[in-house]
Amino acid sequence: MSGKTAATTSLGYMRKRFIDQVKESLNVPKSCGNSALALCSSKLSQSQIDQAKILSKRISHKLSENSDSSLVQMTPQEVEDDVFVSFCARNYNQVWTIAQKVQQDPMNSRFRSPSLYLLLLESISARGDRSQVALALNLYSELLSQSSLSENTVKVATLQLFKCFESCQDFTQLIPLRILYENTIVTVLPYFEYEALFLGAHLHVFLNTGQYNQALALMHQSFESFPDHEDQLILLQKLPLLKLFDAMCNFEDCNSLEYWLSLVLDKNTSSIPYAWWSQFLSLATSQNHYGLVKLIYTHVIMAGHDKDLAIEDVITNNVISNIEAKSTMLATLSDHTLQAILHTLASHGDVESTLSLIEWHYIHKEMRGERALTKDLCIDIIRSYCFNNDFSATPIEGEHDSSVEKVLDVLESFLSRSKEDFHYTDISDAFSHKINTLNVFDQNVFEAARQETATVEFINQLEEPEQEARKSKNENIYESPQGNVFMNQKIMQQVIISHLTYIKDKQMSEKCVRLYTECILNHVNKYQNASGVINAMSAMKKFNSTCYSWFTPSVFDILFKSVSNSAAARLTGYTLLSFMKQTARPISKSNVENLIFSSLRGPQFNPLLEFYIHEYLSTFNQKPSVHVTQRIQNFSSLNDNGKRLLEFLKDHTVEFVRENWEAYGFNSAFPQNNLHLTDETNEHYHQIDLRDSRQLAFILDMKD
Numbered sequence: 001m002s003g004k005t006a007a008t009t010s011l012g013y014m015r016k017r018f019i020d021q022v023k024e025s026l027n028v029p030k031s032c033g034n035s036a037l038a039l040c041s042s043k044l045s046q047s048q049i050d051q052a053k054i055l056s057k058r059i060s061h062k063l064s065e066n067s068d069s070s071l072v073q074m075t076p077q078e079v080e081d082d083v084f085v086s087f088c089a090r091n092y093n094q095v096w097t098i099a100q101k102v103q104q105d106p107m108n109s110r111f112r113s114p115s116l117y118l119l120l121l122e123s124i125s126a127r128g129d130r131s132q133v134a135l136a137l138n139l140y141s142e143l144l145s146q147s148s149l150s151e152n153t154v155k156v157a158t159l160q161l162f163k164c165f166e167s168c169q170d171f172t173q174l175i176p177l178r179i180l181y182e183n184t185i186v187t188v189l190p191y192f193e194y195e196a197l198f199l200g201a202h203l204h205v206f207l208n209t210g211q212y213n214q215a216l217a218l219m220h221q222s223f224e225s226f227p228d229h230e231d232q233l234i235l236l237q238k239l240p241l242l243k244l245f246d247a248m249c250n251f252e253d254c255n256s257l258e259y260w261l262s263l264v265l266d267k268n269t270s271s272i273p274y275a276w277w278s279q280f281l282s283l284a285t286s287q288n289h290y291g292l293v294k295l296i297y298t299h300v301i302m303a304g305h306d307k308d309l310a311i312e313d314v315i316t317n318n319v320i321s322n323i324e325a326k327s328t329m330l331a332t333l334s335d336h337t338l339q340a341i342l343h344t345l346a347s348h349g350d351v352e353s354t355l356s357l358i359e360w361h362y363i364h365k366e367m368r369g370e371r372a373l374t375k376d377l378c379i380d381i382i383r384s385y386c387f388n389n390d391f392s393a394t395p396i397e398g399e400h401d402s403s404v405e406k407v408l409d410v411l412e413s414f415l416s417r418s419k420e421d422f423h424y425t426d427i428s429d430a431f432s433h434k435i436n437t438l439n440v441f442d443q444n445v446f447e448a449a450r451q452e453t454a455t456v457e458f459i460n461q462l463e464e465p466e467q468e469a470r471k472s473k474n475e476n477i478y479e480s481p482q483g484n485v486f487m488n489q490k491i492m493q494q495v496i497i498s499h500l501t502y503i504k505d506k507q508m509s510e511k512c513v514r515l516y517t518e519c520i521l522n523h524v525n526k527y528q529n530a531s532g533v534i535n536a537m538s539a540m541k542k543f544n545s546t547c548y549s550w551f552t553p554s555v556f557d558i559l560f561k562s563v564s565n566s567a568a569a570r571l572t573g574y575t576l577l578s579f580m581k582q583t584a585r586p587i588s589k590s591n592v593e594n595l596i597f598s599s600l601r602g603p604q605f606n607p608l609l610e611f612y613i614h615e616y617l618s619t620f621n622q623k624p625s626v627h628v629t630q631r632i633q634n635f636s637s638l639n640d641n642g643k644r645l646l647e648f649l650k651d652h653t654v655e656f657v658r659e660n661w662e663a664y665g666f667n668s669a670f671p672q673n674n675l676h677l678t679d680e681t682n683e684h685y686h687q688i689d690l691r692d693s694r695q696l697a698f699i700l701d702m703k704d
Helices: 003-025 046-069 076-088 092-104 114-127 130-144 151-167 171-188 192-208 212-225 229-238 241-250 254-266 274-286 290-301 311-316 319-326 328-332 335-347 351-367 375-387 403-417 428-436 443-461 489-505 510-527 530-543 553-564 570-582 589-598 608-620 626-633 640-651 654-659 680-699
Strands: none
Touching: 003 046, 003 076, 046 076, 046 092, 076 092, 076 114, 092 114, 114 130, 114 151, 130 151, 130 171, 151 171, 151 192, 171 192, 192 212, 192 229, 192 241, 212 229, 212 241, 212 254, 229 254, 241 254, 241 274, 254 274, 254 290, 274 290, 274 335, 290 335, 290 351, 335 351, 335 375, 351 375, 375 403, 375 428, 403 428, 403 489, 403 510, 428 510, 489 510, 489 530, 510 530, 510 553, 530 553, 530 680, 553 570, 553 589, 570 589, 570 680, 589 608, 589 626, 608 640, 608 654, 626 640
């Protein structure tokens, strides 16, 4: 025997031995051909892959030696074995070298076995080369043109063909795929799972080419076309859900993610890995998306757990530890993630879920000495009550909305037990939402709505003209169907007095009434001006003549802000400043800055600006900030005096400015007689200002 023949024989023996070992490890009968191995390469161990690489090098050497005549003395089985070994070695180039030699062989028909086609198709799909999708379609067509194919061979080939589309980025290849599917596949494989795979191929291409909306539309269309439960189960199993979910995350499409995850959970096909649920939760909390957070928390984190856990079980048993052992996600939730979940639940008014989460993850664990009910958790509970809208959308005369009273009950409960101080800014946004959505019957709004309805009914009775498209209503969550109910000053005072009466009847603490005062005045200032704030304070004065004791430094900060936002608060601002000086209350830089801003209103420059600038210099012994001077410079009615004032501040030191203020002709006294113009509009503003300043002095019990 020649050396060359011996080497070939040795290679053939080693190759056969390797293939037999692979079949044995994968429980494939040795009598089966290589068609049974076409889908098994992904299951090889690393040692088997290493063996295949050694054999692949020897096959490569043999092919290079024999050149074009390398297949003459080989049997179809040996060619298949070489392809399979090269494929196992991940040597895809060599697979196609052998395939080209088969194509060039004069008697190539003897090599074109179904097993070889399956191996070539599997090689394309495993390599993930999107440029070879057209080749896969041609190979599949050639295979199905052969006679006497078994159904199993067609099934394997079809699976491999669809797998080739997982990396395809050429949507034009969907056209020959559709032709092939409708003319051939649907005939030889009339099973729904292959239609699902056909749809899945389209989804892969859409997602690979950035056509997210088309992919989403195809998903909806598929499930609408096949409403049967069993068909939808197959769709969920065969379609590339995780790939679609990943696209939803990239596009931050929480609504679609919630919808399809709900469907997956509803169909009990929860094969989504833990890491994916963590990604979904992270997205949901970052977007503050209530529906998605609630879905994951309820159906994944706390799935199958009893909400009503007895305290004795917590103390005496390992109930929580056992539950956490069953839920990977529950056991690994960090405090940061829990806080994010709490924020979303609370900010959407889900009181029950907020309390349940806190009870599960904090109160029960506090009993085991792990963590306590912190100020942040208390705030989340308060916020959940503020955002909870459990009242009818349409106000009814005589019906009382007690939702604010519920917030006050919770607030008082925490204030009476907590050692930490609560600031109104902790809950101000949530409290404003509660006031904005307060259900109060307003006769004016009722009459306007009734007239509008009557007009619409009258128009509907007429012949309907051609309708043009109209903009849809903006259903903002901070919008009440009634509008801002506190714009009706009478209603505002009635509501405030009813809340204060409730606080008094329940004997709530001074802390509670002060926090309520801060929140309500901050809300009014947010949506109105100084007149609104003073009107709200008047209601407090009517309820309690000594309400002055409720006014914290924060209340006065709010008052100063309201003055800066008002076109009719020049005397009011000065009254406030005078009160602060009379009572020796501390005045902050922002307070005086707000007074400066109040002077930058109206159609003309006002000497009040000079007075407040001088007040700032005298009080703080420094120049106003760049922000303040920029506001002055941007004032549209700034005259030559104002420009000269800015230059004076810019060119000299604080000491020089203070010492030479009057020498340069600037005003240091309150300009009582130069506060308003004589035209009708400004006279109206001046009368409002007079009224508000007197009312403020009365509320604050100011001395003459």
